[in-house]
Each structure stands twice: as C-alpha cells, then as structure tokens.
Amino acid sequence: MSDETSSLPLRDKVALVTGGGRGIGEATARRIVARGARVVIADIRDDLGCAVADSLGPAARYAHLDVTSQDDWRQAVEFTRGAFGNPDILVCNAGIMLSGPFEKASPDDFRRAFETNAMGAVHGIQAVLDPMRANGGGSIVIVSSVAGQVGVEGLSAYCTSKAANTMIARCAAIELAQYNIRVNSVHPSKVDTPMSNSNAVASVVGSSSSPDLPPLGRIAEAEDVAALIAFLASDDAAFITGVQHVIDGAGRLATSTRTTRPGKAGDSAERGPNEDPGLRTKERWA
C-alpha cells in the first residue's frame, strides 16, 4: 500500500450506501471511495446504480436493494460481505418525497413515506448489526432532513417520516453504543439533486434558482452533504453518536429574522403576486 493510500481516512473500510444511484447517495459513494473505502451502491434503479459502480472501478459494486424489503436487505448485506467483507459503514440515504396538502394525503401516502424513509432505515440497521458487531464496531448515518425538524406546508408525509429518522438514529445510538456502533442523522436543507428539482417538489419547495437563499448564498450541492457523511463514517468522528447534524448554510437561523408573514408591513413588496404566502419559509427545506 502506498503512503498516499495509507493516510486516507476510510482506508480498509467497507460501506453500503442506499439510494446510491444518483443525488446525495451517488456523491456519498464517490466521496467514500475517494477516501479509501470500498462501497456497495444499492438502489432500486439498477441502470443508475450500475453506472455509478462501473465508473468507480474495482472499489465499487452494485446491489439491487429496495429498502422496504427485509429480504432485499439480507441479500444486500450478504452480497457486501462476499464482495468486500463485513460492512463498517451503512448510509441509509434512499428516500422519497411525497407532496400534497395534509387533508388530501391518503393513508397510503403516509405509509409509502414511512415504509421507505423510516422503516428502510430500521431494516438497514437491523440487517447490518451482526456483521458490524463482528467487526468490533461501525458507523451508521441516516439521511434525514431539516424538514424532519420543522414542519413544511405541503410535505406532511415526508416531514413526519423524516422526523421518525431522528428518533430511530437516537434510539439506535443509545442501544448500539455498547458494540461501538455509532448512529448519527444528517439534516440537509434543500440540496441540488434530481429529487428537489422534480416538478412536483419544486412546486412546493421552490426551484434551484430560487432567489431566497440561506446566508451562505447558495443551496447545498450533493457533495456538501457527502463530505459530512464521510466525516461521520470515519474514525475521526469516533466519539460522535446520536447527534442530529444540520447542514443548511445557516438557513434555519436566518428564518426567524428574514421571513415575513401575510399582511405584515413590507410583505407585498417582497413577494410576487402569484407567490404562495408560505413559500418563503418552505424554499429552504427539503
């Protein structure tokens, strides 16, 4: 092993990244490999996941995994063990966003959001537990959202399922600490990915070119979130567990001072005639 490789923070680690076919998951898989780990990219979109794995060479493989299926989880973990060894890192990133008013959201909308966003993480943690224990520890990162910490109009199924992620991470962190398994959740505001740029979602949270930006002056790139995840996955974060890591360019801090409400002085000057009065707060969250 060269000196250059031996200094990489994720050298010799084995990772499993769900939803790795695009967006934050793809950026995370690339980052993790660049830091020295080998990664299994898991997704339901085989074409996307295979393409990412192929582009990363022998340090990456692809496995089909629907995070709602416990059978798929068992197979993906077995595949990872066969390809690279017991996983040290699990990134529960796969997620779906359903938009629509609370009163119109069907039980099935809520079920779908919870099955993928919340139960997907529960299944994942349970599936990697034995191999991580056998390794003497590991790091699990659940990709939640700022939307799981604040309510967002029109995103009730998504917000509630992302809030569940927070408590899944906390409870798992408490119970798995005895095995040296750390569990953290990551809470991005809006990130420039296919999810946030889809027409359905843009109609609720605003487009990427929205003028209402956090104090850092831009929305997050997938790579910004990937860098945080890679840090939490590494031994540099050895004493960090059970924490909600917000990554939002200070957008949440700015809300209290910059957001205006309908009917307040200055409101009409700041908002276009067809703009939903609630959108100014929503644009930062996803």
Ligand SMILES: NC(=O)c1ccc[n+]([C@@H]2O[C@H](COP(=O)([O-])OP(=O)(O)OC[C@H]3O[C@@H](n4cnc5c(N)ncnc54)[C@H](O)[C@@H]3O)[C@@H](O)[C@H]2O)c1
């Ligand atoms: N984009 C944002 O603004 C934003 C903000 C905060 C949090 N997040 C969260 O980050 C995560 C990634 O979001 P993204 O923006 O990269 O989304 P994306 O839609 O661009 O990518 C999500 C990936 O997950 C995969 N996926 C969906 N359902 C799956 C399932 N059941 N099993 C396995 N894979 C599945 C998709 O095929 C896709 O490749 C999600 O959990 C999302 O809620 C996104």
